[in-house]
Amino acid sequence: MSSPDDLTGPKQRLFEARRKVFPRKVDGTFRRLKWAIMAVTLTIYYATPWLRWNRGPYAPDQAVLVDLAHRRFYMFSIEIWPNEFYYVVGLLVMAAIGLFLVTSAVGRAWCGYACPQTVWTDLFVHVERFIEGDRNTQIRLDRAPWGPAKIAKRGTKFVVWLAIGAATGGAWIFYFADAPTLARAFVTGTAPYAAYATVGILTFTTVTLGGFLREQVCIYMCPWPRIQSAMMDESSLTVTYKDWRGEPRSHGLKRAQAQADATPSLVALAQGQKLGDCIDCNACVAVCPTGIDIREGAQIGCITCGLCIDACDEVMTRVDRPRGLIGYATEADMERARKGETPVPPIGRLLRPRTILYFLLWAGIGCGMLFVLGNRSHIGISVLQTRNPLWVRLSDGSIRNSYTLKVRNMEARPRSVEIRIDGVDGVVWDEEGNRATASRSVRLDVPADKVAKAQLFVAATAAGPQHGDLIFTVRALDREGESAVDDSYFERPEGAK
């Protein structure tokens, strides 16, 4: 800590060595909450690709599948085609607004509990603690010179980390292919090159980010803490040290004697003033996974994981003081508490215009998407007119145009469809047919869950507008009889009668 007068002090450095963090083990409400969330999120992550979902003989039976090769995204009963990518955009918008909602209501809860970086770092920290021991043992090991024991411990830890990293990358690839098939191929060495590369890259990033970089990701790399600084206000929950209760801090007796002159708390004691509840035991600092001191106030390094609350509560119980010296509180509540008023009840804190607006936006987009999803058509047509040449004169003087049609069948069964032309008094035929047998419509068989492409020819008399409308209607020849329409044009030579 430097004061404004310290300009003559040591020159400020451009780069700073990392302060090593050795979080101490702690138990308590929030630790148990973190265990539960870790179990749920990791289970979801590892188990989801193995869920099955029957879609009939023409579609994969994996419940959640991003089928990049065939450009389909399956999620239980929903199947998304690339042309419906706006649903994915909608989901991302919902995720963003959801984060806004969570942040304005309960602060950085995402950072503290649900973020993959937090969950995996937590897992890696536990592995580390299991192999190398708790905080003090770890610090000793870190300072110890390299020897067989240190190599063995560090080596074991690294191998377990690698295994977790490989499992993480290994689970990821199953979202992109049939999980049992890929698992078999992966083990026998016949999986595609991309699968091995993906596992390799994700193993590397998992071990690097979860094992080594940890809090550096939150402090330096992640943009979300910066955005959240702007999202939070005085009514957002955050982990708070209640300085009005804790200050002035009382040090341990021995240490206090050694620093008798410099310690204000002892001066206060001598003056008979009331001491704060904080005994300056540094338990909150020791357990912090990002190595910050929560008593310095809200800061970018705090991911609000609540472990300092657990640690402080444990100490407060031991020294027979009320728990909650560190706890979740809003800035507004802190102001009230300082004045001795009762805090706002949670319902009043959660229901304010900002959170309600976020919720309405979030729910509105969600309901809108569900509505559109439920009402979407499972057939589609797109017509591309051949532009070169625009028209062809046939030997009897009539005019022919040609079109490339794409008919989308989004049902998981083959369908026969009829394509009819309207707007021009002509006939239509496809590559198989010919003009002699042509009529106002053609039939087309579209395979299950596929796009069928067809080259269509339309011929009409030369008499007519140079640039006339031509409407293509596709109708499924089944009980549902779904249909779709696309507009195009029928071109005739300039000056045609």
Add this chain to the structure above:
Amino acid sequence: MADNKRIDTATGTETVGHEWDGIEELDTPMPRWWLFMLYGTILFAIGYMIVYPAWPMVHGATKGLWGWTSHGQLQRETEAEQLRKAPIMHALATTPIERLTDNPRLQAAAIEGGRSAFKIYCVQCHGSGAAGAKGYPNLNDDDWLWGGDIKAIHQTLIHGVRYPDDKQGRLSQMPAFGRDGILKSDEIQDVVSYVRVISRQDRPNASARHGAALFAANCAACHGPEGKGNRTFGAPNLTDAIWLYGGDRATLTETVTNARYGIMPAWGQRLDPVTVKMLAVYIHALGGGEKLPPPAVTASADPVKPNVQP
């Protein structure tokens, strides 16, 4: 302003020295691992310049230890692509042209291959959309000078039209009725009048009635008594709506006076057989392709049979 640097009390970090309405910016030190990453990228760049071509010299650049070139990469990728296409090219080579359409995959491959070959060899005359130009037939329509079934198109492509170096080529020559003095100028006008009547561009008139007799005597041998053409000689049908050079009086007069002698190279001499085959399939699929005549009828087919395919 920049000399207003001070140490911030709360963080102990120096400020950058700027101040906007009381808001200052901290000059927070970067983490050291970030600096190491910068050094890492510098090392990568040095390694890159050693193994890849990098340093510009007087003639070209340094070769690099790995000997990579963009030409070499293109060649490798081209070879890999050719290897990938080898089975389908083999199938195209061994399947008779009239059987190609039985296999939709083979047909689709041939059409795409033909499309790209067309863009290289044919567009100069026939246009990028194969719509032709004056003197160069439109390949999209249903009118064929030498036949529009897949075998006839293939034959025309291999041997060309009036191509001097190919004796099996499509060969015919229209007499230059005016230039060679076969018909007099007013007789030519009468023949032109008649042609414009049978092509339903003009109403019958005296000149056309004169021309009818001249047509029967001079033109019907190739163009047929009704003027519906003859594919054996590449003689165009004069009664339809399609004109290779033009159906107006001036152009018809020019055609009858000086004749026409359109030439297409024999592509069998220039391209490999598979490419020619793919071109034939592509052209046949443009919209005007005709079905093969039934085998039994082929031998005795009336050569003057007009194009019935509408």
